[in-house]
Amino acid sequence: MEKLSGGRDGIYRTRSHVIRPANQTSQTIHSLLSHLHRQGFHQCPKPIALDHEHETVSFAEGQVYNYPLQGNVASKQALTSAANLLRQMHDASASFVEGLRGDENWLLPIRKPAEVICHGDFAPYNLVLNGEEAVSVIDFDTAHPAPRVWDLAYAIYCWAPFKTHEFDKMGTLDDQIARAGMFCKAYGATQGMLSNLPDVMIERLQALVSFMREEAEKGNAAFQQNLEDGHHLAYEKDIQYISQNKQMFLTELTK
Ligand SMILES: Nc1ncnc2c1ncn2[C@@H]1O[C@H](COP(=O)(O)OP(=O)(O)O)[C@@H](O)[C@H]1O
Ligand SMILES: [Mg+2]
Structure with missing residues (x-):
């Protein structure tokens, strides 16, 4: 598992998934992400799994930047x-x-x-x-x-x-x-x-x-x-x- 930088601690990547800490909003957010995909908006992570501690979503290939914008x-x-x-x-x-x-x-x-x-x-x-x-x-x-x-x-x-x-x-x-x-x-x-x-x-x-x-x-x-x-x-x-x-x-x- 690879640790992902650019956000909080505790965010990891497996080959095609991202594992993030779950919180009280995660269930609602997973429903939202499913809905977006059902509506044909695929440019967001797919919800994969959720338990009390972690959420798993699909990994989006590409580059993520931060400030300063260059x-x-x-x-x-x-x-x-x-x-x-x-x-x-x-x-x-x-x-x-x-x-x-x-x-x-x-x-x-x-x-x-x-x-x-x-x-x-x-x-x-x-x-x-x-x-x-x-x-x-x-x-x-x-x-x-x-x-x-x-x-x-x-x-x-x-x-x-x-x-x-x-x-x-x-x-x-x-x-x-x-x-x-x-x-x-x-x-x-x-x-x-x-x-x-x-x-x-x-x-x-x-x-x-x-x-x-x-x-x-x-x-x-x-x-x-x-x-x-x-x-x-x-x-x-x-x-x-x-x-x-x-x-x-x-x-x-x-x-
Ligand atoms: N689904 C994803 N696909 C690709 N990269 C991701 C994904 N989720 C997180 N990352 C990477 O992990 C970093 C931190 O994740 P993020 O979810 O933005 O954390 P935080 O909630 O702490 O801001 C991002 O900057 C990005 O590089
Ligand atoms: Mg972030």
Whole structure:
């Protein structure tokens, strides 16, 4: 068994499978992944097995990148193919939302109107690339019912990227806005989504910081460590950056 890097400890690969720690959401997530495949969306792991400790899903062949975005993952092709995958995943998940019974478990709070299942962390490090082409979405732990724009806003924050940390940032503000526009176009965002995007992005990041604080207060060690490492400060700086440049961002997106 090979240990996989790029995420938490405790993630392993056998020849064609990935073994990850299970949690209270795993059963719901496995149902979601099965549903996506039944709907013809095959660019996500297939659920293979689940017990109290571990989940097993299929391994997606390709390369996974992280920040700073360099090489294939920084290409326009990676950006637009990622946006295409997000659109297809959302579309395939809409019928899952219609079938929800209310006894599902999600890590993040349901957000109304629950149009689709949002991935919740549609960042470069949760996509698998083949060359410059995004070919699979992985790590559905943070998936939850929410409006499309909730996921779109966070994905664009990660892919533009509107990040200020010296390790994560890429390009000028103009480049970032141009990349945001390309992502929206490839997704097929409506005018309504575009006109709300900067505000939703800010709200999404504020919700993330609140969630980190709440979980840390409840005793969640991973989030306590995140706060100690100052992750919330980076998000707060990015909120400020987006707020300061909101008008220019909005003008470019909606013209
Ligand atoms: N189904 C998969 N197919 C291919 N690689 C995977 C898969 N699941 C995880 N990985 C690899 O393992 C790493 C960590 O997995 P991930 O599920 O993203 O963990 P975490 O939940 O800690 O972020 C990923 O960056 C990726 O390289
Ligand atoms: Mg991950």
